[in-house]
Amino acid sequence: MRTVEEHLAACLAAVSPLAPVELGLLDAVDCVLAEDVVATSSLPAFDGSAMDGYAVRHADVASAGPDAPVSLPVVADLPAGVREVAPLAAGAAARIMTGAPVPPGATAVVPVEDTDGGVATVLVRRAVREGLHVRRAGEDVRPGTTLVTAGTRLSVRHVALLAAVGRERARVLPAPRVAVLSTGSELVEPGRPAGFGQVVDANSTALTAAALDVGARATRVGIVDDDPQRLMSVLEGQLEGADVLITSGGVSAGAYDVVKEVLSRLGTVEFHKVAMQPGMPQGLGLLTRGGHSVPIFTLPGNPVSAYVSFEVFVRPALRRMLGEAELHRPTVVATATQGWSSPPGKRQFTRALVTTDDDGRPRVRPASGPGSHLVFGLAGANALAVTGEDTTSVEPGDVVRCVLLERGRR
Numbered sequence: 001m002r003t004v005e006e007h008l009a010a011c012l013a014a015v016s017p018l019a020p021v022e023l024g025l026l027d028a029v030d031c032v033l034a035e036d037v038v039a040t041s042s043l044p045a046f047d048g049s050a051m052d053g054y055a056v057r058h059a060d061v062a063s064a065g066p067d068a069p070v071s072l073p074v075v076a077d078l079p080a081g082v083r084e085v086a087p088l089a090a091g092a093a094a095r096i097m098t099g100a101p102v103p104p105g106a107t108a109v110v111p112v113e114d115t116d117g118g119v120a121t122v123l124v125r126r127a128v129r130e131g132l133h134v135r136r137a138g139e140d141v142r143p144g145t146t147l148v149t150a151g152t153r154l155s156v157r158h159v160a161l162l163a164a165v166g167r168e169r170a171r172v173l174p175a176p177r178v179a180v181l182s183t184g185s186e187l188v189e190p191g192r193p194a195g196f197g198q199v200v201d202a203n204s205t206a207l208t209a210a211a212l213d214v215g216a217r218a219t220r221v222g223i224v225d226d227d228p229q230r231l232m233s234v235l236e237g238q239l240e241g242a243d244v245l246i247t248s249g250g251v252s253a254g255a256y257d258v259v260k261e262v263l264s265r266l267g268t269v270e271f272h273k274v275a276m277q278p279g280m281p282q283g284l285g286l287l288t289r290g291g292h293s294v295p296i297f298t299l300p301g302n303p304v305s306a307y308v309s310f311e312v313f314v315r316p317a318l319r320r321m322l323g324e325a326e327l328h329r330p331t332v333v334a335t336a337t338q339g340w341s342s343p344p345g346k347r348q349f350t351r352a353l354v355t356t357d358d359d360g361r362p363r364v365r366p367a368s369g370p371g372s373h374l375v376f377g378l379a380g381a382n383a384l385a386v387t388g389e390d391t392t393s394v395e396p397g398d399v400v401r402c403v404l405l406e407r408g409r410r
């Protein structure tokens with residue numbers, strides 16, 4: 001039997017980040033940047049007005065006050081987007097809008113609220129200090145500044161910056177394409193009635209959602225019944241368009257466990273028992289076609305086993321492919337308020353509910369019994385409480401490490 005660490009190491013070794021690609025900014029959001037982005041121009045690009053008002057020389061309005069307005073002739077009208085701006089002579093004002101270039105010679109902008117709003121001449125009712133309401137060229141970004149470094153996951157805010165400096169595209173690690181399929185002749189499509197002995201396919205939806213949540217481009221392929229030929233041809237059909245394949249079911253010891261049967265023959269996929277509960281039977285390997293090799297994770301069919309296997313092995317592998325430095329979810333050490341038992345020799349991942357007490361200290365209790373088919377309790381959990389191979393029971397008051405299952409990338 002393999003340890004969890006041994007199988008995780010094998011899973012991580014089976015994947016690597018994809019080759020960088022140039023993507024439009026909207027497609028690059030959430031991808032890891034594969035280049036340093038360096039500014040080639042200034043932001044703002046020119047001295048501009050931060051207010052609708054009048055560009056003046058501040059010395060000309062030094063004596064202005066509410067009861068002592070200064071009258072200046074208005075010699076220009078400057079909307080945002082104006083392409084030519086004449087220098088401002090002493091003793092004159094230019095009507096100016098927010099975002100318009102400030103004329104050479106002007107040293108400040110008087111907001112329209114501090115004037116009479118005149119068009120031919122303007123009465124200025126407040127003195128302004130030098131530079132007031134003028135946005136200086138380059139005060140935000142100077143050419144040569146490194147704006148975002150390689151390895152950064154592009155947030156909406158990074159993309160806003162790249163767009164502002166004129167970038168249309170960025171070189172990023174692409175999100176892996178993940179194809180998810182469920183195996184089992186007992187399975188029926190969600191939404192279809194399940195007859196006696198039939199089971200609704202929950203895993204392909206759950207695992208596709210989980211892969212999307214990590215940031216992969218995941219597709220739910222659906223159900224393949226327990227027919228070796230059909231399974232092989234569906235898998236081969238997916239190879240070209242996928243960077244990762246995930247299956248569930250058919251990997252334990254049953255007479256019709258076709259995943260194990262079919263893929264064992266291919267040689268590069270190995271099946272192991274991993275010392276964990278749930279999630280003991282695991283398969284991992286590479287499927288190759290036309291020189292294109294795709295890692296395949298074959299997860300156990302029980303829905304909780306499939307989900308926990310994804311969390312423990314596939315999620316870190318996908319994060320590695322996405323270029324994330326931190327592969328694992330955050331954990332918290334919580335005090336058990338209720339006890340539970342744990343199988344000897346196996347690491348147990350218990351569906352759990354972590355809460356905080358009145359003093360803000362974390363508390364944990366099981367959200368479900370241990371059966372790998374109990375999905376109701378899984379939905380009520382917000383954590384996996386992890387107990388070691390040597391632990392056979394958790395008592396109230398014991399401290400337990402819990403993996404927090406929040407939605408999203410972290």
Ligand SMILES: Nc1nc2c(c(=O)[nH]1)N[C@H]1C(S)=C(S)[C@@H](COP(=O)(O)OP(=O)(O)OC[C@H]3O[C@@H](n4cnc5c(N)ncnc54)[C@H](O)[C@@H]3O)O[C@H]1N2
Nearest residue numbers: 182199200201202203249250251252253280300301302305
């Ligand atoms: N003799 C042994 N039997 C079993 C062993 C073993 O070591 N020896 N291991 C058990 C463990 S642990 C697990 S986990 C399961 C894993 O079995 P498989 O991966 O072969 O999965 P199946 O047999 O196909 O299905 C198991 C169970 O889950 C249901 N299932 C499967 N796929 C889905 C799906 N997409 N959506 C919802 N439910 C699904 C399926 O109907 C079965 O009830 O094997 C134990 N047996």
Ligand code: MOO
Nearest residue numbers: 278279280305372
């Ligand atoms: O190890 Mo299985 O995954 O208990 O249900």
